[in-house]
Amino acid sequence: MRIDEQVRGAVTFLRPDGAIAQNDSSSFRKALLQAAKRSMGRCVVDASAIPFMDSTALEALLDANDELASAGRALKLCGLNETVRECLELTGLAGHFDIYDDGVSAARSFL
Amino acid sequence: MGWRLLQPRERTILGFGLATVGVVLSVIGAFSYLLYDAQGGQLDSSHWLELAAVPAGAGLLLVLAYRWMRTRMLAMAALREAVLASENERADINELQMAGVFGREAQAWNALLDRVSDGAGKAADASGGEPTTSAGDERLAMTVCSALWQGVVAVGADLRVRYANPAAAMLLGVDAQSLRDTMITDTLDVGSLHDESTGLRRGSIEIDRRSGEAVARLRLSVRNGRESDGHVLIIEDVTQLHAAEDARANFIAHATHELRTPLTNMRLYAETAISDDCDEAMLGTCLNVINQEVRRLERVVADMLSVSEMEAGALSIQEGDARLDQLFDELRQEFEPQAQAKSVKLKFTLPPKLPVVKGDRDKLLQAYHNVLGNAIKYTPEGGEVTVGADWGEDGLAVTVRDTGVGIAEDDRQRIFDRFYRSDDVRASGTQGTGLGLTLAKEIMLCHEGAIDVDSTPGKGSLFTMSLPGTRLVA
Numbered sequence: 285m286r287i288d289e290q291v292r293g294a295v296t297f298l299r300p301d302g303a304i305a306q307n308d309s310s311s312f313r314k315a316l317l318q319a320a321k322r323s324m325g326r327c328v329v330d331a332s333a334i335p336f337m338d339s340t341a342l343e344a345l346l347d348a349n350d351e352l353a354s355a356g357r358a359l360k361l362c363g364l365n366e367t368v369r370e371c372l373e374l375t376g377l378a379g380h381f382d383i384y385d386d387g388v389s390a391a392r393s394f395l
Numbered sequence: 396m397g398w399r400l401l402q403p404r405e406r407t408i409l410g411f412g413l414a415t416v417g418v419v420l421s422v423i424g425a426f427s428y429l430l431y432d433a434q435g436g437q438l439d440s441s442h443w444l445e446l447a448a449v450p451a452g453a454g455l456l457l458v459l460a461y462r463w464m465r466t467r468m469l470a471m472a473a474l475r476e477a478v479l480a481s482e483n484e485r486a487d488i489n490e491l492q493m494a495g496v497f498g499r500e501a502q503a504w505n506a507l508l509d510r511v512s513d514g515a516g517k518a519a520d521a522s523g524g525e526p527t528t529s530a531g532d533e534r535l536a537m538t539v540c541s542a543l544w545q546g547v548v549a550v551g552a553d554l555r556v557r558y559a560n561p562a563a564a565m566l567l568g569v570d571a572q573s574l575r576d577t578m579i580t581d582t583l584d585v586g587s588l589h590d591e592s593t594g595l596r597r598g599s600i601e602i603d604r605r606s607g608e609a610v611a612r613l614r615l616s617v618r619n620g621r622e623s624d625g626h627v628l629i630i631e632d633v634t635q636l637h638a639a640e641d642a643r644a645n646f647i648a649h650a651t652h653e654l655r656t657p658l659t660n661m662r663l664y665a666e667t668a669i670s671d672d673c674d675e676a677m678l679g680t681c682l683n684v685i686n687q688e689v690r691r692l693e694r695v696v697a698d699m700l701s702v703s704e705m706e707a708g709a710l711s712i713q714e715g716d717a718r719l720d721q722l723f724d725e726l727r728q729e730f731e732p733q734a735q736a737k738s739v740k741l742k743f744t745l746p747p748k749l750p751v752v753k754g755d756r757d758k759l760l761q762a763y764h765n766v767l768g769n770a771i772k773y774t775p776e777g778g779e780v781t782v783g784a785d786w787g788e789d790g791l792a793v794t795v796r797d798t799g800v801g802i803a804e805d806d807r808q809r810i811f812d813r814f815y816r817s818d819d820v821r822a823s824g825t826q827g828t829g830l831g832l833t834l835a836k837e838i839m840l841c842h843e844g845a846i847d848v849d850s851t852p853g854k855g856s857l858f859t860m861s862l863p864g865t866r867l868v869a
Contacts, residue, residue, distance in 0.1 A: 290805060292812075293638030294611070299808070324565060324611055324632060325544075355565035356544040388812055394635035 287315050290330075295391045296323040299330040304341035313344035316359075320348055325357035328390040332363030342377060349380055358382045362390040414459050421452030470497035474504060546630030550579050552594045557625065566613060566630050568606055579628065588617055595626040601633065612637050646814045650828050653695045657688035664688075690729070697761065698830045702813065705837050712755035712841045716868060719749040719784065719791075722760050726767055726782070734771055740779040741771070750786050751868040754842045762838040765831035766795050766846075766858045774799035774855075790844075790864040794857060801852035810848065811836045835860070842866060 285302040296319045304312050320327045329345070337345075349359040362384040364372070372378040384390040424447075470493075477491050491508055493501035540547050546563030550556055556574050564571035567582055574582060580589065583602075590596040599616040614631040661684075667673055668681035704710040727743055734741035752759065770780045778798040785792045802810060809815045814829040832846075839846045843863050850856035 288808075290809070292809070293642065294634035322607060322609060324606065324609075324634075326632070326635060354541075354561050356542055356560070356562040357565075391635065392639075394632075395639055 285312070287312065289315075289319065292387065292391050293394075294323075295326045295328055295394055297328050297330045297387060297390075299333055301333040303336040304334060304344075305336075305338040306340055309338075309340035309344050312341060313347055316344060316348040317351055320352055320357075320359075325352050325355055326394050327352070328360045328362055328384075328387065330363050330387055330390075331361055331365070331368055334368055335365065336367055337371060342371070342375060346377065346380065360384060360390045360393060362387050410459060410463070413455060417452045417455030417459065419452070421456070424452060466498070470500045473497050474500055477504060544632075546628075548574075548579065548628040548630065549625060550595060550628055551625040554579050554594045556582075563630050566604070566611070566632055568604070583615070585615060585628075588615060595628065610634075642814055646828065650695075650699070653828055654692065657692040657695075660688045661685050661692075687732075694761070694764065695828070698765070698828065698834055701761070701834050701837075702830050705834070710837055710841065712758050712838075714753065715756055717752045717754055717756035717759050719752060720745075722756070722763060723749070723782070723784075725760060726763060729764070730767055730771060734780065737771065737774075738776045739771055739774050742779065742781045744781055744783045746784060746786070749784060750791060752791065752862060753866050753868050754862070755838075758838045758841070762835040762846075762860060763793060763795075765835045766860065769831055770795050770797040770799065770856070770858070773797065778855075786867065788864050790862050791867060792859055792861045794859050796855065796857045798855040801854055802848065802850040802856055803852050807848060807850060811846070 285300055285304055285308040288299040288301060290297040290299065298315060298319055300308075300312060302308075316327070316329070327348075345359060345361075352359050358381060360382040363386060364383060369378070369383075372381070372383075382390075382393065384393065473493050474497070477493055480491055493504050495501055495505075540558075540560040543560060544562055546566045547558075547560045548556055548563050549558040555576055556579050557576075559567075559571045559574045561571055564574060567574070569582060579585065585595065586600050586602065588595050588598055588600055595617045597617050599614060601612055601614045604611045604613050611632060612634045614633045616629045616631070618627045618629055664681040664684045668678050668685075673681070701710060723743060723745060727741075731741055767780070767782060774780055774797045780795065780797045780799075783794040783796070785794070806815075811832050813833045815833075836846045839860055839862070843866070844861050847859045847861075848856060849859075
């Protein structure tokens with residue numbers, strides 16, 4: 285799995301390319317936490333290129349969300365496909381994150 | 396008369412008296428026994444007083460010890476109950492008082508409660524009779540402050556930090572606890588908000604804070620300047636707001652240029668056309684240019700309208716039949732003069748027979764027009780732009796290949812974003828609103844299609860716009 289990083293305006297977008305499972309989750313978590321700290325919480329996960337994620341990836345998302353929540357922020361996700369969206373909904377985690385259809389809407393939420 | 400009806404002092408005197416009697420009786424009994432024993436004598440019933448003194452004294456001492464222990468234990472139990480009752484935020488302070496019979500512990504506890512009560516009364520007086528906050532209220536306020544994305548820092552009149560919420564700590568790049576009791580000016584340049592007499596003055600400023608390579612724009616606002624209460628400093632992260640304002644300003648500049656250029660051309664050619672020395676050939680040229688510029692203006696306005704429809708979620712397609720051969724003819728007629736003027740070779744490599752597409756003819760033309768227009772715009776002189784089409788049962792794919800400046804990998808995902816324009820210096824000379832590809836993508840999505848891009852910087856790009864087979868009529 286490759287993680288592309290883009291800065292749009294003042295918002296950092298992380299775009300993992302590929303499924304996130306066991307082996308990739310720790311690097312995903314690390315990249316997320318680093319980006320969240322570096323960008324002062326202005327961080328969005330663009331999930332448009334994530335076909336699937338397992339429980340360890342969900343845990344990484346929750347860790348990053350907890351980190352941001354401790355500073356009054358929430359992890360923002362955008363571009364979720366049906367599989368990932370269902371995965372979040374079935375596990376009851378969808379409500380933990382701010383979910384947007386696309387990156388523009390997610391970036392606009394920081395205004 | 397029970398123990399509880401006696402005053403502590405009386406109880407002490409009585410206790411000491413009885414204890415003394417008990418000790419004296421025990422000592423008399425013990426000495427008598429030892430004396431007779433030393434003399435080898437035998438104790439008989441005439442010495443009943445001495446015989447009874449020992450158990451009577453010991454019994455009295457045991458009773459006294461029991462009473463003393465019981466009193467202490469009751470005092471400890473009462474103290475424990477009072478301490479536990481204090482956990483209840485709504486408990487009345489009188490309910491927490493201990494009875495005086497429990498001695499010094501009760502006195503100390505009651506004195507402590509009195510001091511707390513006095514302190515709360517003074518605070519209420521200072522607040523003008525307003526209700527004071529309980530520990531529960533404070534916890535609630537802390538929870539609320541912790542959930543805020545704005546930084547909140549409570550600063551005393553001496554500029555020392557009394558409280559900072561987690562968002563403030565994140566924005567200032569420090570730990571919230573380590574910020575406490577430090578001078579706010581050590582962490583933050585409050586600039587013109589600093590006031591020698593009151594610490595901080597009401598107002599708002601913006602500062603830049605560097606964090607590694609990134610620079611954040613923070614807005615500092617002092618919302619409460621009452622000297623007695625200190626100040627509340629609100630810290631907002633307005634970095635993205637400024638980035639959006641810059642993007643909006645850029646868009647207005649580009650849009651103005653896009654609108655003004657055709658208007659300027661139209662005015663100049665209209666002036667030439669109505670001048671006395673304009674012959675018929677010149678008039679034809681002028682009308683042709685004016686016609687082209689009107690169409691260009693129409694497209695710019697149509698793009699802007701479509702984007703506002705798209706933003707409102709109202710972009711829709713008028714279903715009908717679109718003949719592709721006619722669409723390509725229109726594109727050829729429109730772009731060949733532009734390509735020639737720029738010395739770019741424009742080629743249409745189309746199959747002999749093209750299908751009819753079920754969809755919105757004008758919108759599809761707009762999408763193809765925007766992609767082809769971009770290809771010519773970003774292809775330097777001497778380059779080549781090729782339009783192709785391929786169709787079958789699976790669907791239709793229209794391709795636009797150019798030998799232009801290409802698109803960097805970072806930009807490839809963003810070129811379809813609204814108002815996005817690349818910072819690439821090779822593309823910086825070109826004008827545009829940054830709406831063309833956004834609309835092209837949206838239009839293709841409205842037709843259940845897609846748009847993809849493949850590009851090599853410096854070599855060129857390939858855009859593929861595909862429609863599903865269900866959209867093909869014949």
